[in-house]
Amino acid sequence: MPQPTDLLFYAFAGLTLLFGFLCVANPLSRNPVTSAMFLVLTIVSMAGLFVLLNAFFLAAVQILVYAGAVMVLFLFVIMLLDLREEERRKLNRVALGLGGVAIAGLAGILVRALASATPKSASVPAVEGTTIELGRILFRSYLLPFEIVSVLLLVAMVGVILLSKKELK
Amino acid sequence: MIEELLSQPTVQFAVFSAVKIAVVFAVVMTFVAYAVLVERKVSAFIQDRVGPNRTAPPLALKIPVLGRLLQSWGMFQPMADGLKFMLKEDFTPSYVRKVYFWLAPAITVIPAFLTLCVIPFGSNLGDQKMVIADLDVGILYTFGIVSLGVYGIVLAGYASNSKYPFLGGIRSSAQMISYEIAMGMSVVTLFMIVGDLNLSRVIQWQADHGWLVLYQPVSFVVFLVAAFAETNRLPFDLPESETELVGGYHTEYSSMKFALFFLGEYANMIASSAMMVTLFFGGWSLPFLGAPAKGLLGGLVHIGVFVAKMIVLMVVFIWVRWMLPRFRYDQLMDLGWRRFIPLALANIVVTALAVAAFNR
Numbered sequence: 001m002p003q004p005t006d007l008l009f010y011a012f013a014g015l016t017l018l019f020g021f022l023c024v025a026n027p028l029s030r031n032p033v034t035s036a037m038f039l040v041l042t043i044v045s046m047a048g049l050f051v052l053l054n055a056f057f058l059a060a061v062q063i064l065v066y067a068g069a070v071m072v073l074f075l076f077v078i079m080l081l082d083l084r085e086e087e088r089r090k091l092n093r094v095a096l097g098l099g100g101v102a103i104a105g106l107a108g109i110l111v112r113a114l115a116s117a118t119p120k121s122a123s124v125p126a127v128e129g130t131t132i133e134l135g136r137i138l139f140r141s142y143l144l145p146f147e148i149v150s151v152l153l154l155v156a157m158v159g160v161i162l163l164s165k166k167e168l169k
Numbered sequence: 170m171i172e173e174l175l176s177q178p179t180v181q182f183a184v185f186s187a188v189k190i191a192v193v194f195a196v197v198m199t200f201v202a203y204a205v206l207v208e209r210k211v212s213a214f215i216q217d218r219v220g221p222n223r224t225a226p227p228l229a230l231k232i233p234v235l236g237r238l239l240q241s242w243g244m245f246q247p248m249a250d251g252l253k254f255m256l257k258e259d260f261t262p263s264y265v266r267k268v269y270f271w272l273a274p275a276i277t278v279i280p281a282f283l284t285l286c287v288i289p290f291g292s293n294l295g296d297q298k299m300v301i302a303d304l305d306v307g308i309l310y311t312f313g314i315v316s317l318g319v320y321g322i323v324l325a326g327y328a329s330n331s332k333y334p335f336l337g338g339i340r341s342s343a344q345m346i347s348y349e350i351a352m353g354m355s356v357v358t359l360f361m362i363v364g365d366l367n368l369s370r371v372i373q374w375q376a377d378h379g380w381l382v383l384y385q386p387v388s389f390v391v392f393l394v395a396a397f398a399e400t401n402r403l404p405f406d407l408p409e410s411e412t413e414l415v416g417g418y419h420t421e422y423s424s425m426k427f428a429l430f431f432l433g434e435y436a437n438m439i440a441s442s443a444m445m446v447t448l449f450f451g452g453w454s455l456p457f458l459g460a461p462a463k464g465l466l467g468g469l470v471h472i473g474v475f476v477a478k479m480i481v482l483m484v485v486f487i488w489v490r491w492m493l494p495r496f497r498y499d500q501l502m503d504l505g506w507r508r509f510i511p512l513a514l515a516n517i518v519v520t521a522l523a524v525a526a527f528n529r
Contacts (some may be wrong), residue, residue, distance in 0.1 A: 033327060035271075040320070060309035065215050068316025069346060075323055102525070131306060131366055 005052055011049035019045060026088045032078045036071060057131045173426070189301050201435040202247035204468030208487045210243060215491045221246040231505075262329075262421055269328035274422070274429035281436035285315045288443045289304035289369045289473035290486055291453050292461040299453075299472060300369060307368040308360070311444060312353055315399060319431065322418050329421040337417030339494035340407050340498065344398055347505040348405075351393035355388040358520040372452035376460070382449040387516045390447050391509050394407040396441040399433060403490040407498055442482040443475075445453055450478050 023038035041064045050059035138146055173178050186426055203263065206221065213220030221243035230236045239245065261270065287307040291299030303309050319342055326338015358383050369432045375381055382389045398405040409417030419430045446452060453471035496504070 037320075037324075057302065057309065058308045060306045062312050063313035064309060065318055068313060068319075070347070072316075072319055072323065072342050072346055075320075076339065079323075079327060132364075137463060 009049070009052050012052065015045040016042055033075065034136065036074050036078060040067050041069045041073075042072065057134055096123050183505050185297055186301060189297075189299075193290070193301065194282065195280070197285060197436060197439055200439055201432055202251065204435050204483060205250065206243055206246050207429075207484070208490070209246070211484070211487050212491045215488075224249045226495075227394050227430065239325075256424055259424035259426065264330050265421060266328045266330055269324045270421075270487075271426075273321050274326035274426045274433075275321075275326055276324060277318065277433035278429050278436065279313045280318040280321070281433045281440055284311050284440040285436075285443065287368055287453060287525040288310055288440075288447055288474045289372055289467055290443065293470035294465065294472070295420075298369065299468065303367065303369055305367050308356060308366050308372075312349070316345075316349055316490075317434075318399075318437065321430075325418040325422070325430070329418070331421060333414045333416070334418050334420045337409055337420075341401065341418060344401075344405065344407060344501060344505075347491050347502060347509065348395040348398035348509075349511050351391055351505060351509040352399065355391035355395065356448060357513075357517050358385050361520055361524050368447050368452075369421065372447060372454060373461075375451040378455035379456075380449065380451045385449070385516075385520070389445075391443065391513050391516075393446070394443065394509065396502075397486070397489070398501070400437040400441055402434070402486060403440065403503060404496050405495040406495060407501060420440075436441060438483060439479070442479045442486065444480055446475060446478040450482075 019038050019042040023035050023042055026034060026038065044063060047059040047062040047067075050056075052061060173186070191310045199245060200452065212218075222241045224243065224245045226241040226245060226248070228238065261267070286301045287304050289298070289300035289303070293299065322341040322345075324342070326334045326336070329335065340419050359371070362381070363371050363386060367375070371381075397403075401407075401409065407417075409419065414420070419427055422430065422501045451474040455474055
C-alpha cells in the first residue's frame with residue numbers, strides 16, 4: 001500500500017506536468033495572460049514538491065520570488081504590451097526535427113541518470129534542513145559562487161537601466 | 170470505534186486544526202463586519218457627523234433602553250450591509266473576460282485568510298497551541314502568500330476590459346511589488362536579533378527580552394507604511410482612487426463580487442495588524458504575563474491581550490485613512506524606492522554590525 005506522501009508526490013508531480021503543458025500548449029486558449037497564470041500554478045505545485053522533500057525554506061522562497069514577484073512582472077509586461085492572442089502557426093518541419101532531437105537527447109540523459117542510480121542508496125543529497133543550516137552552507141561552503149551570482153544580477157540590473165535610458169548624460 | 174479513532178494523534182491533530190480554522194474564520198468575518206462599522210463611526214467623528222444610527226431590525230427596538238442604545242451605536246448596520254450585498258443584482262457586463270472576472274474576487278480574498286494560518290493569537294489553551302500551523306518558516310510563508318494577493322487585483326483590472334480598472338490593476342501591481350521589497354527588508358533585522366523565523370518563538374523571545382519595536386523602531390515605521398501600501402489603504406489607495414479612476418480595479422463589479430474585494434481589504438488589514446502585533450508588540454505577551462499559559466483562564470487572557478493589541482492597530486489604520494490626503498503616484502514610487510528601500514538596507518547593515526559586536 002502506498003504511503004500518503006507518495007500519493008501527494010504523484011499528485012503534485014502530475015499537477016506540475018499538467019499545468020506546464022497547459023502553459024506552453026493550451027488547446028483551449030491562446031491568450032498570453034492565461035499562459036502566465038498556468039506558469040504560476042506550475043510554480044506553486046513545484047513548491048508542493050519541495051515541501052514533500054522537507055525543504056520548507058525553498059518552497060516558501062519559490063512562491064515568494066517566482067510566483068509572487070517574477071510572474072507578477074511578467075503579467076505586468078504582457079498587459080502593458082497589450083499582446084494579441086497568438087495565432088496558430090503552421091508547423092515548421094526543421095523546427096519540429098530539431099525539437100525532436102533535443103527531446104530525445106534530454107530523455108537519453110534522464111534515462112542514463114536513472115539507470116546509473118542505484119536504488120535505496122542512503123546518501124540522498126540533503127535539501128532538507130533548517131534555514132540556519134542552509135544559510136551556513138550558502139555562506140561558508142559556497143560563498144564564492146553565491147557572491148558571483150549576486151554580482152551577475154547586479155550587472156544585469158545596471159545593463160537594463162543603461163538600455164532603458166535613451167539619452168545618457 | 171469513535172473513541173479509538175479519536176485517540177490517534179493524527180486524527181486529533183486534524184480535528185483540533187479544523188476547529189481552530191472554523192473559529193478563526195468566524196471571528197475574522199465578524200471582525201471584518203464590525204471594522205466597517207468602526208470605520209464609518211470614526212470617519213463620522215472626524216468629519217463631525219453622527220454616522221450610522223438608524224438601522225434596527227423591527228423587534229430590537231422593543232427591548233427597553235438597550236435596543237435604542239444599540240441602534241444609536243449602529244450595531245445592526247453590518248447585518249443590513251451584508252444583506253444588501255447579497256440581495257443586490259450581480260451584474261456582469263457583456264465586454265468582460267468572464268473566467269478572470271469570476272476568479273479575481275476569489276483570488277483577492279483567499280490569500281488574505283491564508284496569512285492568518287501562521288499567526289499565534291494566544292499561547293496555549295489546555296494542551297493546544299493557539300496557532301493553526303506552527304511553521305518553522307512562518308514569516309516567509311506569510312510573505313509568499315501576501316505576494317500572491319496582488320494577482321486578484323491585477324486580474325480584476327485585466328478582466329474588466331475597460332480603461333479605469335485596467336489602470337488601477339497596473340498601478341496596484343507596481344505599488345505592491347515595490348512596497349513588498351521594503352517590507353521584506355524591514356523584517357530581516359528582527360530575525361537577525363531573534364535568530365529564528367518561527368513566529369511562536371519570536372513572541373517567546375519578546376516575552377523574555379522586551380518588545381521588538383523598542384529594538385527596531387525604524388523597521389516598525391517601514392513595515393507600518395508598507396502595510397498601508399500593501400492593503401491599498403489611504404494614503405496609498407491609488408489602485409482604486411475614486412477621484413481619478415472612478416473606482417479603480419473594482420469599477421465593473423457589483424453585489425457579492427464587489428463585497429469580496431471589500432472583505433479582502435479588511436481581512437488584509439486584520440492580517441497585517443495581527444502580523445505587526447506578532448512581530449513588534451510581543452504578540453500575546455504582556456511585560457508581566459510572559460510565560461506560556463498553563464490553565465484555561467491564562468490562555469483566554471493571552472488571546473484577549475492579542476486581540477486588544479490588534480484592535481488598537483486597526484483603529485490606527487482607520488484613523489490614518491481619514492486624516493491624510495492621497496499621495497501622487499510619482500510620490501508613492503519615490504517614497505518606496507528612494508526612501509524606504511535605502512533606509513531598510515541601512516538599517517540591516519547597522520543592525521548586523523550591532524548584533525555581531527554584541528555576540529562577540
